[in-house]
Amino acid sequence: MTSELIPVVLVFDQVASNSNINFTFTTAGVYWSLGAKSGDSVGFSVTPRPVDGQPSARLQSIEFGESMLAMRTASDAAGFSSFTITLFLRVEPWVQMLQGYCTLNNEASVMAYFGSQRPMQWRNGRISAALRRPDASSRGVLVSVQGALPGDRISLELSTMRGEGLDATWCLGPEQAEAGGIRLVSAGGALPLSFLCYGTRTLQFEIDASASASATMDFVLQAYLCWRPAHLAYVYLKADCDSNVSVFAQIDSRQPQLVSQTYTVFTL
Amino acid sequence: MTERRKRESAPLADEEVALAPERRARPARDETAAPETEPAGGTSAPVLTADQQHHLQAYALVNPRHALNEQCFAQVSTFREISITFQNLRANSKAFLALGDGQYAIWSEGGGDSKMSGVRFSTSAPALYLRSFLLNAREMILETFADCDQLSVSLYVRTEQVQVRGRVDLPPGASVTLQSRSDRTSLIGLSSFAVALE
Numbered sequence: 001m002t003s004e005l006i007p008v009v010l011v012f013d014q015v016a017s018n019s020n021i022n023f024t025f026t027t028a029g030v031y032w033s034l035g036a037k038s039g040d041s042v043g044f045s046v047t048p049r050p051v052d053g054q055p056s057a058r059l060q061s062i063e064f065g066e067s068m069l070a071m072r073t074a075s076d077a078a079g080f081s082s083f084t085i086t087l088f089l090r091v092e093p094w095v096q097m098l099q100g101y102c103t104l105n106n107e108a109s110v111m112a113y114f115g116s117q118r119p120m121q122w123r124n125g126r127i128s129a130a131l132r133r134p135d136a137s138s139r140g141v142l143v144s145v146q147g148a149l150p151g152d153r154i155s156l157e158l159s160t161m162r163g164e165g166l167d168a169t170w171c172l173g174p175e176q177a178e179a180g181g182i183r184l185v186s187a188g189g190a191l192p193l194s195f196l197c198y199g200t201r202t203l204q205f206e207i208d209a210s211a212s213a214s215a216t217m218d219f220v221l222q223a224y225l226c227w228r229p230a231h232l233a234y235v236y237l238k239a240d241c242d243s244n245v246s247v248f249a250q251i252d253s254r255q256p257q258l259v260s261q262t263y264t265v266f267t268l
Numbered sequence: 269m270t271e272r273r274k275r276e277s278a279p280l281a282d283e284e285v286a287l288a289p290e291r292r293a294r295p296a297r298d299e300t301a302a303p304e305t306e307p308a309g310g311t312s313a314p315v316l317t318a319d320q321q322h323h324l325q326a327y328a329l330v331n332p333r334h335a336l337n338e339q340c341f342a343q344v345s346t347f348r349e350i351s352i353t354f355q356n357l358r359a360n361s362k363a364f365l366a367l368g369d370g371q372y373a374i375w376s377e378g379g380g381d382s383k384m385s386g387v388r389f390s391t392s393a394p395a396l397y398l399r400s401f402l403l404n405a406r407e408m409i410l411e412t413f414a415d416c417d418q419l420s421v422s423l424y425v426r427t428e429q430v431q432v433r434g435r436v437d438l439p440p441g442a443s444v445t446l447q448s449r450s451d452r453t454s455l456i457g458l459s460s461f462a463v464a465l466e
Contacts, residue, residue, distance in 0.1 A: 032377065033377060034376055034387060034403065036338050036340070036342075036374065036405050037334070037337060037405055038337055038374070038404050039407075041404040041405065042402060043402055043404025043405065044403045044404070045400060045403070046400065047399075047400040048398075057397045057398075057413075058396075061388065061391070062388070063385075063386055063387060064386050065377050065383050065385060065387070066377060066378065066379065066380050066381075066383070066386065067383075068384070068386070074396075075395075076394045076395060
């Protein structure tokens with residue numbers, strides 16, 4: 001058995017400016033890694049969260065090696081910063097958990113998503129996580145719907161290249177305990193949906209026709225797909241909606257892509 | 269391991285290499301994936317029709333780089349330092365830098381040994397004026413929202429090659445300098461590069 005690479009997403013919130021932030025592991029067998037995927041892999045990426053719709057500069061430097069992840073926030077950034085970092089964790093075969101510490105300001109928190117597990121919440125001080133091997137038979141798909149208007153219907157169809165025995169379906173995710181499961185989150189506070197159908201091949205949404213058109217109708221669904229046979233490398237997603245709606249999909253640790261009104265290729 | 273079997277059917281061999289590292293947990297499935305290379309009568313795996321083989325090969329041919337990356341990650345343990353400095357990236361522009369297709373090399377954080385150095389993005393300006401940046405095994409993509417005079421990336425190349433080639437795509441007016449322990453090269457626009465790693 002060799003090391004496994006687990007995709008990690010760290011969502012930082014309320015980080016103070018002009019400070020140093022450091023994550024250090026104190027247990028053996030767990031290392032930050034750039035991973036081994038290219039192409040549409042999201043690898044190591046940093047996306048500061050826009051403030052009032054405007055992009056904001058949050059970091060002056062960021063670095064990581066096998067045993068440390070450190071960053072310095074900008075001194076001219078007013079108030080607190082929020083940003084999202086994606087990275088990989090290389091885990092030796094015998095390792096089931098990690099422990100360590102992080103230096104953050106007391107108001108800050110980090111939601112750490114390892115693979116498809118429910119997130120760990122890390123604050124200043126000791127941190128830990130129970131680690132599971134990534135599930136080989138399902139992939140998380142983050143579906144983001146933007147620009148919908150009241151009464152709109154959106155459907156997202158999953159399919160594969162035509163061929164005997166090639167099949168992909170929406171599913172409920174890994175069967176592990178503490179798997180993240182399906183999550184539906186609204187960008188505006190209240191879910192704008194009057195109807196959601198999570199079928200095996202199609203996801204269907206209908207926006208509440210009586211909702212106020214000025215409220216934001218954006219929402220995000222964490223879905224999962226599984227496929228046959230095991231070595232299938234690509235699936236197709238197709239969005240069926242009005243032209244004012246944009247549907248973005250992101251499979252696991254791949255880069256997000258806009259789903260067109262025809263077969264759009266996504267790597268598994 | 270399946271990688272060493274049947275080199276003459278080249279596309280399928282690449283696919284076996286791509287399969288084996290990623291699907292370690294399911295060796296049984298790997299067997300059914302390429303039954304034509306099984307000894308006759310050795311297993312009960314179904315034989316693929318010509319149509320099915322065509323589909324498998326289509327997938328395998330489309331992404332040979334996947335196998336190269338996984339092999340490099342698993343087998344190469346030499347890391348060469350390199351630093352990349354972007355200059356004069358104007359606001360709202362995108363810079364792209366990638367290692368060449370056939371290169372047996374991937375970007376890396378430098379492996380073990382508890383080093384204090386790894387992958388580092390930094391700037392002499394007060395902040396990184398980046399809407400986002402991304403670094404994966406072969407590509408680096410930066411997107412700015414304000415003028416960036418200088419942006420430094422220092423990282424490692426995981427390779428046994430003595431030089432590495434790639435290409436860059438920069439907005440007008442910007443330049444990038446790649447510096448290894450023994451060599452330096454500077455580029456503008458849409459260009460390819462070759463830099464000795466020593």
